Amino acid sequence: MTYECILTETRDKVGLITLNRPKAMNALNDQLMDELGLALKAFDKDENIHCIILTGSEKAFAAGADIAAMVGYSFMDAYKDDYITRNWETMRQIRKPVIAAVAGYALGGGCEVAMMCDFIIAAENAKFGQPEIKLGTLPGAGGTQRLPRAISKSKAMDMCLTARMMDVVEAERAGLVSRVVPLDKLMEEAFAAANVIASMSLPIIMMAKESVNRAYETTLSEGIQYERRLFQASFGTEDQKEGMQAFLEKRPAVFKNK
Ligand code: HXC
DSSP: OOOSSEEEEEETTEEEEEEOOGGGTTOBOHHHHHHHHHHHHHHHHOTTOOEEEEEOOSSEEEOOBOHHHHTTOOHHHHHTSOTTTTTTTGGGGOOSOEEEEEOSEEETHHHHHHHHSSEEEEETTOEEEOGGGGGTOOOOSSHHHHHHHHHOHHHHHHHHHHOOOEEHHHHHHHTSOSEEEOGGGHHHHHHHHHHHHHTSOHHHHHHHHHHHHHTTTSOHHHHHHHHHHHHHHHTTSHHHHHHHHHHHTTSOOOOOOO
């Protein structure tokens, strides 16, 4: 498959997707989001791939939805024909882990896409923000919903209402990102994390992702029940036997992804 707005490559069991509209700070237009959806689904289906990394450039992960493309849209373009927002939820259907490796600006839709990933590793120059309010609109792909869950209502309101950007020190303190690394170490760290994940049992990794995500969708007691069922289900896999046996025999586990 040839893409125009993204680049894809694979390294061992890791699939890398790079947002690639450098002249527009990786602004997210419909074509890019269509391609991103296709690439994510293709890696999700590929049984040789166990983990996905999504990144942008050193200057910008993505500076948001493409303002030039959407400036003239009518309500009907946006609502009935689903311009701008189509395909933004594809990420939620991806069952394998997706790591966002963020350098530079992650603004508006860029911040929202980063938050849709399973966790964010940020370079020291990363900046996060929801500046839509300055454009006379508001976040449209989960910013008002995922930010309060990620960093508290107070900080989410601050960012959505004032449009201010958050640097990595604040973003790590607030819990938006899981790790901060020097810019020249970003991809090394992202691949190191992805390779660790890829060395585990794929079905168990998928169950763990599913279970953590459940925490956002349900009550605590339902979530704990859900987790317990998946934990119990893990005992039906060969990989649980191998993992525990390997520990007892003081050797590395060799998972068969079964
Ligand atoms: C279209 C964009 C863009 C965007 C940057 N560019 N962001 N084009 N859509 N979101 C373009 C600029 O027009 C410019 O093109 C080139 O990229 C370089 O940008 P500059 O502004 O010259 O660079 P700089 O001064 O370094 O400033 C970087 C920036 C700024 C801080 C990131 O570009 C900026 O504020 N961008 C807009 C951020 C934003 O408002 N995002 C939210 C979008 S709404 P030319 O041709 O002049 O070189 C949104 C809604 C999501 O995301 C809804 C989801 C469904």
